[in-house]
């Protein structure tokens with residue numbers, strides 16, 4: 001997987017991303033635990049063609065949700081005046097849009113696994129704000145991260161249904177997305193878990 005120099009800070013595949021603290025074999029066991037199979041990879045890849053042209057519309061819905069919930073929007077606010085940092089929101093949105101496509105690619109190899117732990121750090125005080133060099137709220141409380149899985153995946157479903165696929169195909173793509181986001185949220189949780197307990 002190559003680095004994506006066109007998206008500032010999206011260092012997926014870059015040499016500077018530390019290795020994941022779990023192995024690919026351990027990740028396989030995690031996949032097995034959430035019933036994530038090769039059929040899910042196929043369903044995700046089918047979803048890629050569906051979401052590709054709708055990325056901005058999907059992000060409008062997700063950003064709309066965050067923006068209309070002050071307790072979530074708060075994490076994008078500046079420490080100096082408690083106002084949302086629009087440049088920060090915009091920079092993260094670009095990485096979010098690539099994340100949609102990378103999630104749908106279903107190529108969950110070592111570079112992908114390593115980058116998931118980087119995304120985890122970027123939500124946690126150990127890495128938040130550093131990518132965009134912002135002086136924003138320093139940390140995202142853990143409890144909201146698994147909670148956001150539901151609105152993110154529930155609001156995705158109508159977009160998956162927009163290109164004439166059967167109900168069964170839409171259902172399979174949706175389930176695959178839920179499982180993938182669940183896996184990622186579990187990987188991102190690492191810095192929040194007490195040393196030795198992960």
Ligand code: HEM
Nearest residue numbers: 072075092095096099119122128129131140144145148149
């Ligand atoms: C299922 C849950 C979530 C998903 C799928 C998600 C997705 C993402 C993605 C893809 C990025 C960009 C990662 C990158 O730098 O490449 C990001 C960053 C960010 N997210 Fe989340 N996120 C979730 C939960 C949350 C929650 C609950 C909040 C706030 C309450 C939040 C606030 C942020 C912020 C502030 C950043 C920028 C972090 C930085 O400084 O680099 N996220 N998120």
